[in-house]
Amino acid sequence: MTPPTERPLTAMIDPAAGPPDCAAYERAGGWQATRRALGDLAPAEIIDMVTRSKLRGRGGAGFGTGQKWSFVPKEPAAERHKYLIANADEMEPGTFKDRLLLEGNPLQLIEGMILAAYGVQAGHGIIFLRGEYGLACSRLHHAIGEARQQGWLGENILGSGFGFDIHVHSSAGRYICGEETALLTALEGRRATPRSKPPFPQTGGLWGAPSVVNNVETLCNLPHIITNGPEWFAGLGLGEDGGTKIYGVSGRVAKPGAWELPIGTPLRQIIEEHAGGMRPGHQLRALLPGGASTAFLDATALDVAMDYGSVEKAGSRLGTGMAIILDDRTCPIGMIRNLEHFFAQESCGWCTPCRDGLPWVERLLDAIEDGSGQEEDMDQLARHARMLGAPGRTFCAHAPGAMAPLASGLKLFAADFAAHIQQRRCPHKSGA
Amino acid sequence: MLTAEAPLSTPVRAEILALAAQEPHPRGASVAALRLVQARLGWISTVHLREVADLLGMSVDDLDGIATYFNLLFRRPVGRHVVMLCDSVSCWIMGREPLCAHMCRTLGIRPGETTADNAITLLPTVCIGHCDHAPAMLVDGTLHGDVDTATLDRLIDTLRDTP
Numbered sequence: 001m002t003p004p005t006e007r008p009l010t011a012m013i014d015p016a017a018g019p020p021d022c023a024a025y026e027r028a029g030g031w032q033a034t035r036r037a038l039g040d041l042a043p044a045e046i047i048d049m050v051t052r053s054k055l056r057g058r059g060g061a062g063f064g065t066g067q068k069w070s071f072v073p074k075e076p077a078a079e080r081h082k083y084l085i086a087n088a089d090e091m092e093p094g095t096f097k098d099r100l101l102l103e104g105n106p107l108q109l110i111e112g113m114i115l116a117a118y119g120v121q122a123g124h125g126i127i128f129l130r131g132e133y134g135l136a137c138s139r140l141h142h143a144i145g146e147a148r149q150q151g152w153l154g155e156n157i158l159g160s161g162f163g164f165d166i167h168v169h170s171s172a173g174r175y176i177c178g179e180e181t182a183l184l185t186a187l188e189g190r191r192a193t194p195r196s197k198p199p200f201p202q203t204g205g206l207w208g209a210p211s212v213v214n215n216v217e218t219l220c221n222l223p224h225i226i227t228n229g230p231e232w233f234a235g236l237g238l239g240e241d242g243g244t245k246i247y248g249v250s251g252r253v254a255k256p257g258a259w260e261l262p263i264g265t266p267l268r269q270i271i272e273e274h275a276g277g278m279r280p281g282h283q284l285r286a287l288l289p290g291g292a293s294t295a296f297l298d299a300t301a302l303d304v305a306m307d308y309g310s311v312e313k314a315g316s317r318l319g320t321g322m323a324i325i326l327d328d329r330t331c332p333i334g335m336i337r338n339l340e341h342f343f344a345q346e347s348c349g350w351c352t353p354c355r356d357g358l359p360w361v362e363r364l365l366d367a368i369e370d371g372s373g374q375e376e377d378m379d380q381l382a383r384h385a386r387m388l389g390a391p392g393r394t395f396c397a398h399a400p401g402a403m404a405p406l407a408s409g410l411k412l413f414a415a416d417f418a419a420h421i422q423q424r425r426c427p428h429k430s431g432a
Numbered sequence: 433m434l435t436a437e438a439p440l441s442t443p444v445r446a447e448i449l450a451l452a453a454q455e456p457h458p459r460g461a462s463v464a465a466l467r468l469v470q471a472r473l474g475w476i477s478t479v480h481l482r483e484v485a486d487l488l489g490m491s492v493d494d495l496d497g498i499a500t501y502f503n504l505l506f507r508r509p510v511g512r513h514v515v516m517l518c519d520s521v522s523c524w525i526m527g528r529e530p531l532c533a534h535m536c537r538t539l540g541i542r543p544g545e546t547t548a549d550n551a552i553t554l555l556p557t558v559c560i561g562h563c564d565h566a567p568a569m570l571v572d573g574t575l576h577g578d579v580d581t582a583t584l585d586r587l588i589d590t591l592r593d594t595p
Contacts, residue, residue, distance in 0.1 A: 093520035096561035131467070131504045132560050134573045167454075172463050172502030175558060189459035189488075191501045207456045250522035250563035257564045292521055292559075322563070330525050338524040342558060 006236070008224035009217070009244060010260040013104030019139055022146050025107040033226035034114050034152065038160040041226075043074075046119035050222065053230035054242030058097075059087055059178070059215030060291065060319045061397075062308045071202040072120040072210050077162060082122035083211040084164075085187075086113055086219055088129040088136070089171060089178040092291035093342055094324040097246040097258055098216040102129075102136035105220075106143035110166065112219035114152065115226055117164045120212050125166035128183050128213075131173045140168050175346035179396050180213040182348065193350040194396035217246060238264030241307045249275035251325030252282045258322070264310070268302040270323070283328040286412055290319020292339050293401030295408035296326070315408070331428035332413040333420055336405055337365035343402035354399040357388050361406065368417065371425040378417060382410055436477035436509065440484075444472060448487050458488045462498050466505050475506040503558065510553040511546040513591040516570040517579075520559035526566035532556075534581050538588055551592045 012020050012028050020028060037046055051066025073080065086109060090098040101109060113125050129137055144166050147153045155163040169187060176182045177192045184206045186192035198204075205211025221243055225233045234242035241263045247270050248258035254276030261270065267289065271277065278284050286298045289306065295316040297304070304314045311318040326335055344358035361384050367373045387393060389403035410417065419427050440448075448465045452458035465484050469476050476484075476499055485495040499505050517523075517532055532543065535554055539547050546553040562568035565577025571587060 090561055091558060093559040094522050094563050095559070096563050099561040131502075132557070132570060132573075135575070170464070170467065172467060173504035173558070174502050186463070187460065188457070189455075189462040189490075189498065191497050207460075248564065250566060251525050256566070288521075324522055324525070324563075326525070335521060335525065338519075338521050342520055346558065 006262070007244060007260045008228075009101065009108075009220050009246060010104070012108065013100065015104065019103065019105050019143065020107065022107065022150050022152070025105075029227065030107060030111060030223065031152065033223040034111055035158065037115055037118055037226055038158045038162060043119050043121050046115060046226065049230045050119065050225060051230075053221075053225045053233040054237065054240075055218065055221055055225065055233065056241060056308060057215055058217035058221075058245070058320070060092065060293070060317075062318060065214065065218055068202070068214070069116070069120050069212060071200060072122075072212060073203065075121065077117070077121040077123040077164070080121075081124065081209045082120060083124045083126060083206045083209055084113055084117040084120060084122040085125070085183070085206070085211060085213045086127045086216055087178060087180065087183060087213050088127050088133070088216045089183060090133075090216070091130055091173075091175045091178055091346075092293065092320050092322070093339070094250055094288065095248070095291050095320040095322040096250075097248060097320065097322060099133055099136060100246065100258055101216055101220050102133065103139055106136075106140045107147065108220045108223060109140075109216055110143055110147050110152070112222040113166060114157070114164055115222040116212065116214060116219055118162055120210075121162075122210075122212065123163055123165075125164055126187065126206075127166060127168045128177065128187065129168055129170055130177075131171050137168065137170055144168065174348075175342075176348045176396075176398060179398065182396070183213060184211065191348070193348045194398075196395070236262055237307065238262045239305050239307045240264070240309050245306065245321050247274070247306060248322035249325060250322070251287075252279045252327040252330070253277065253325055254279055264305045264307040266302075267297075267304050267306055267323070270306065271302065271325070278325075278327060281329075284325060285328045285330075286326045286332070288319075288324045288326075288405060289316050290321050290323070292324070292342060293317075293397075293404055294319040295404040296412050297408075298412055317404070329428070331369070331426055332409060332416050333365065333369050334426065334428065336409045336413075337362065337369050339405050340365055340402060343398065347398060351395040353388055354394045354402075357384055357399065358402055360384065361388075361402075368420050369426055371420070371423075373417075373421045375421060378410075378421070381406065385410060436473060436475070437479055440469065440480060444468065445483075445487060448484060452488055459490055459494075462488055462490065462495060463502065463505075466495075466499055470506060475509050481507075509546070511550045512595065513551060513572055514553045514555060514570075515587070515591075516555045516557035516560075517543075518558070518560050518562070518566070518568045519556040522559070522563035523567040528567040531567055531579060531581065531584060535584055535588075538585065549592070552588065 055065045181195035182192040201211045245263040344362045385407035388399040451461035
């Protein structure tokens with residue numbers, strides 16, 4: 001057996017060689033977890049192991065995976081129609097970790113889905129894949145076909161009596177589909193508006209059936225937890241959380257990229273060691289630690305450990321763990337305007353504060369960046385940040401997520417906002 | 433021959449019905465069916481929208497609500513090639529605005545438009561998950577990274593010469 005490695009998620013990923021086939025996957029330690037689970041473990045034991053591993057959702061919200069599963073009705077898969085859905089609708093700006101996993105080792109996701117499905121006793125699997133991920137789509141179809149042919153998917157897997165198969169749903173491009181209830185609505189062939197909870201998906205999800213929606217990276221951890229044990233997994237993290245995490249950095253750094261590191265690795269280490277620090281002639285001004293919907297942190301926060309609790313204490317969220325760097329030569333107001341354009345465009349339009357508020361914010365930022373902003377625009381922005389930012393005033397977390405970079409940006413870049421309004425131009429644009 | 437005005441061919445209709453049969457309710461196949469039509473014809477005409485709605489047992493407006501909801505479904509004709517230049521934050525920081533301006537100048541169109549020779553449609557897209565190689569774009573669905581003006585100039589020449 002392969003000894004536990006510090007980089008379980010990416011150990012088999014070799015972009016030059018392409019993804020492993022079933023045989024190569026098995027030689028490198030794959031399928032052991034499925035043999036063990038279906039041969040020796042009861043579904044409840046899988047849920048217990050995942051709970052003890054301290055695995056939390058890697059899609060952004062960070063909910064405990066074992067806990068999420070614990071709410072699913074316990075009937076065996078053969079007795080009750082249930083769904084296990086992989087959320088592969090990776091659309092958070094600045095985030096490219098799931099694409100790496102989908103393209104690099106699709107069988108790892110398939111095995112993770114088999115294990116999750118066995119744990120919650122779901123017979124029906126769906127991969128909700130964003131429409132833009134064409135290469136991932138063809139590799140998933142190929143891997144599913146091969147796994148089916150070799151008996152890893154289908155009826156009575158390994159003679160266990162448990163049956164499970166996977167369908168790939170290619171979506172057509174809408175950020176809100178990453179929200180789990182909107183994702184279910186989209187699968188039912190409707191405009192992807194989020195649903196009110198309760199009922200929670202675990203009891204009343206897709207077509208009314210119990211459903212679990214887990215992020216791709218979350219699911220890819222499962223084979224390693226079952227093979228090497230929950231204590232091993234929990235021990236991989238540097239702080240409170242278990243496992244490794246795929247971290248990434250984009251922006252004007254020397255070597256943008258993604259790396260699998262122990263969860264809780266300090267932000268400074270990720271940026272300075274792995275991303276090679278800033279490009280010559282650029283200084284780090286601030287950053288979004290985990291995608292577009294996380295609050296800005298400034299350069300004084302670089303020593304924060306990148307785990308759920310520590311980033312929250314620092315005033316932001318771990319989110320997807322993919323940091324976007326703002327350098328000193330890029331206009332922070334221009335950056336926030338770009339972010340709010342995205343959120344305004346991607347609002348599903350269902351509830352009024354989000355549908356009408358986000359375009360208003362975008363227009364105010366347009367005016368300020370273009371030199372026609374007024375003092376009172378700042379009050380209006382602050383009011384939106386307050387009204388839309390608080391949870392509970394909108395149907396889902398889209399608007400609060402959109403307000404995270406704005407509210408933090410209004411504080412961090414107050415002098416930049418003032419300069420734009422006073423000088424009636426963007427000071428970062430030369431010759432204006 | 434398949435055209436935007438002619439009815440869908442019998443095999444395409446059969447494929448749509450097969451997709452619908454796999455779902456607990458036919459409407460579950462709506463995105464897959466619309467994608468299928470677009471893959472064959474480049475876009476979804478009103479004639480075809482009506483036909484798909486009929487096959488799925490949905491009202492035309494109901495299905496149009498879906499067709500107009502998703503960024504990758506086109507309800508207007510596009511050129512022979514579709515270039516989608518990412519306009520999200522990492523690509524913006526890495527200079528996608530000047531690239532977009534360069535492309536518009538070279539092609540004589542604005543984002544959302546198609547060149548007069550029908551060769552290229554230029555569209556913005558949200559983050560395509562290639563941020564470590566920003567600026568990034570999708571050309572007929574294929575991912576390109578570290579895009580600069582030289583890449584764009586070569587690309588435009590190639591696309592104009594490709595049917």
